[in-house]
Amino acid sequence: MTQHPRQKGSDAVWLDAAYDMLTESGVDAVKVMPLAKKLGLSRTSFYWHFKDRDALLDAMIQRWEDKNTGNLIARTQAYAETLTEAMFNLFDCWLDERLFDAKLDLAIRNWARNDPALQLRLDKADAARAKAIKAMFERFGFSPQQAQARAMTVIYTQIGYISMQVHEDRAERINAMPNYIEVYTGQPVEHTDCMRFFARHNHNP
Known part of the structure; x- marks a missing residue:
């Protein structure tokens, strides 16, 4: 199913959520599924913005x-x-x-x-x-x-x-x-x- 852009979040939304996890619990806590759950978005929507977890961490x-x-x-x-x-x-x-x-x-x-x-x-x-x-x-x-x-x-x-x-x-x-x-x-x-x-x-x- 194709998601509407508003359902995918944005680079900044994903990065801000990753920031919260990183500063609260460390880098090992920064994972795609927990981020998606935190944001109420699908896991696949993450890949509209970042190639993979490493790309997200590089952005951070x-x-x-x-x-x-x-x-x-x-x-x-x-x-x-x-x-x-x-x-x-x-x-x-x-x-x-x-x-x-x-x-x-x-x-x-x-x-x-x-x-x-x-x-x-x-x-x-x-x-x-x-x-x-x-x-x-x-x-x-x-x-x-x-x-x-x-x-x-x-x-x-x-x-x-x-x-x-x-x-x-x-x-x-x-x-x-x-x-x-x-x-x-x-x-x-x-x-x-x-x-x-x-x-x-x-x-x-």
Whole structure:
């Protein structure tokens, strides 16, 4: 029986359902039949959108690379007059899930432990993130050695934060961010940069 297009879902619908399974239960839980049941669609309708399960998983990895790594790099390159302003641009990623999805990052890292090919892509992504943050520090006068050390401090701290699944009050987290930036940069945080950052995240300190 031929299904009407509306009965087949869409690429995004299947991918969103796979995202929920991946972030909640891990990659082994992402299978076609459970996805079809979750969506109330037939198993065959899946193949209108993806060649097979591997194609779906590849699309999920691509979503992660485009969103998390792509947006992080873009934030390091955003216009900033001071280093603290540049760091606040990067810190937008830690507060806005539209820019950076911490749950997906954790799921990818857990998945990569048993998938050597994905681990290579993860290593490449982490290297690209570190390179972008290093370039940001260099842009504001740090030597390559100092920029590298500070970039890796930022990267390792955030990976640890994600891996430990730290849960804290959003307001408390935002209030602490200027202190983190002072640690990372060794420079006092400009009040105007701080206020702009608070304002765009609707935060009243």
